[in-house]
Amino acid sequence: MSQPHIAILDDEPEIRRMLSEALTEAGFRTTAYARATEFEAALKRMAPDVCLVDLGLPDRDGLALVHRLALESGAAIIIISGRGQVQDRVTGLELGADDYIIKPFDPAEVVARVRARLRKGRSDPGPAAQTASFNGWTAHFDRYVLVSDAGEEVTFSHAEGEVLRLFLESPKRLISRAQMQEALGGAAGESFDRAMDVRISRLRTKLGEDPKNPRLIKTIYGAGYIFLGDVRWE
Structure with missing residues (x-):
């Protein structure tokens, strides 16, 4: 069975490094992007199982990107954001995100949330x-x-x-x-x-x-x- 592919989109290098290391150690394959433009270009060539998306992007509205992913992609979408207000979480979920994690976070929590989404996907009928x-x-x-x-x-x-x-x-x-x-x-x-x-x-x-x-x-x-x-x- 191939390794599940996790795509990471965050403009902070330390966040990308931390998530990539934690997920790779947990047995996942990862690719990381700093800008939405390069992430969206890569989606034309790949089909990740889970997308971890930061909302505070320098070149794209994060919520608009989440909504597009929800409509056009079969991947599970987990928002990772410093926006912790209830309304921010509600809006993200309304636009199609599957989960919402607030910064700062423990990488182990992200790994557990990713595993939960993938377990649900495997339990679906064929x-x-x-x-x-x-x-x-x-x-x-x-x-x-x-x-x-x-x-x-x-x-x-x-x-x-x-x-x-x-x-x-x-x-x-x-x-x-x-x-x-x-x-x-x-x-x-x-x-x-x-x-x-x-x-x-x-x-x-x-x-x-x-x-x-x-x-x-x-x-x-x-x-x-x-x-x-x-x-x-x-």
């Missing part, structure tokens, strides 16, 4: 189960696209896809927050709960749900969520 149909929609997990019966296409991010897949694999069954945390990884707590709220809200919007009375993704207050659709995997 290529034969990349398409699911439900209630007038077809989800293409290989292309990160939802297609309606009318042919309308709506893209979803890697992070949103993880939550959608979880629901589609367990339709009409209560999924608690604890079960979501175990399945999707990440540290339990307010930050994880907020991330799930954001992703579920965005999925409801993309599925045309009434936020006050959703038909498919129901909130069971104090217990979790339940997906009420009829699902067929192909």
